[in-house]
Amino acid sequence: DVDKINNLIGVTESFHASYKLAEILQDKEKREKIFDTFLGEEPDLSYDWFTEYFQQEHSDRKGKKQDFTPDGIVRVASGVLGKTESNADICAGTGGLTVKRWSENPNAIFCCEEFSDRAMPFLLFNLAVRNIKGYVLHGDSLSRQFKHIYELSKGEKFSEIKEIKEIPEMKADTVI
Numbered sequence: 001d002v003d004k005i006n007n008l009i010g011v012t013e014s015f016h017a018s019y020k021l022a023e024i025l026q027d028k029e030k031r032e033k034i035f036d037t038f039l040g041e042e043p044d045l046s047y048d049w050f051t052e053y054f055q056q057e058h059s060d061r062k063g064k065k066q067d068f069t070p071d072g073i074v075r076v077a078s079g080v081l082g083k084t085e086s087n088a089d090i091c092a093g094t095g096g097l098t099v100k101r102w103s104e105n106p107n108a109i110f111c112c113e114e115f116s117d118r119a120m121p122f123l124l125f126n127l128a129v130r131n132i133k134g135y136v137l138h139g140d141s142l143s144r145q146f147k148h149i150y151e152l153s154k155g156e157k158f159s160e161i162k163e164i165k166e167i168p169e170m171k172a173d174t175v176i
Helices: 002-009 014-025 028-041 051-057 071-081 096-104 120-129
Strands: 086-090 109-114 133-140 145-153 160-164
Touching: 002 014, 002 028, 014 028, 014 120, 028 120, 086 096, 096 109, 096 120, 109 120, 120 133, 120 145, 120 160
Parallel strands: 086 109, 109 133
Antiparallel strands: 133 145, 145 160
């Protein structure tokens, strides 16, 4: 619930959560500590822990018409897409579809794109806590103008997060 997530992140009000989480993710020791703390509360990694929290507390439903994909739609979309070795999630939000796809093939490579500054820390958290290999592009998917590009590489337990300068060349079902 909202209070539990705020407490785990270390904020008293939800509007601080994105900023605090972004700060935590920059420090490997703090990042791994919060991952372990969350996993102690909820070890099931098969679903996006933040969909409801983020939609209630952070989405701009009125101004930007932001809504997040319900779990039922995520299951249907993943079923229609079938098996794959790579997955693109445009307008990834907090990563619900990517988390579902990962639970079906944790060895796939994932590429997520997201515009929202507030969603970005939750998306990076969701991917890194699952030790996902992939890329996260923070910016405008239509204009292809990105503020940040992150590479996530598998670590011993959690993904390493590194900011990179260029988008890697990619093709369907492969990353070159």
